[in-house]
Amino acid sequence: MKITKTSLIALFIASLFAGIVPAQKNGPLDFRPVVEKRLAAKKLKLEDICAIDTNVVARRVFKDYGAMFIAASEVRFPTNCVFANEEEVSAFQATVKSRTATIGGRTIELQSAAMDALEKARAAAAKQKLTITPRGASAAKRSYADTFRIWKSRFDPALKHWTARGKIKPEDAERAAKMETTDQVAQVIEWEKDSIWFSTGFNRSIFSSVAAPGTSQHLSMLALDVAEFANKDVRAILNEHGWFQTIIDDTPHFTYLGLDEDELPKRGLVAAEKDGYTFWIPNFER
16 A cells, blocks of 8 residues: 555544544533633632532532523522521522412412513413422422421431441441531531432432532522422423423422523533433533
């Protein structure tokens, strides 16, 4: 085979590009830089809102619940991804424009834009003889105390379960039970790395069904647990009105993003399919 000057140049150029995988034209952007750019426009820094490089709890919150940070401009995202106490939560909620409504016999409160979209979704559902109603007494707005109570409802039984089975030493269990909340959450993250799960059934992560105290999207009045979540037509209607499932395995939980679905990858979210559901989650450490 005769090697010409032209073929050598071609081989050289090919070698330069070897191993480079072309970017997907319509693939999701990386989540972190999208959030950082949005915060910069408001003269804010990610480290001041969510210290993901220095705090293991903040990093987990950003990964699992961070979708709200890329919501439409009319949405107020939280000033802190980990609120420390009731005072911080109340102070933030007091700055947010919100509305209440009684739906299915339950009074709920959401950010005004989220409530407007929900009412339009309910009207669209009614035309198809479907309903969209809250699931449970704390389906929408929550207090810090609510998130702490729900956390304890998972943490305490799981701690007892794994201690009884010898997976957690009694002295370590006693120490964890007395920890400050943030330290307790960090300890659960460590235990779950060894498949010591803290969910209700002790078979998956506690974060699949409950947020750590002070971190829930419900605190920002941007989340709604929907009773009819299993109905694909209901899910489609909610999606058309800016409501999406954003936390894997927490199927009743919808987050108001106020965006069209085709906009989500441009904002750093990626679609994850599981058990027939589509979850739009941050493209961060995936």
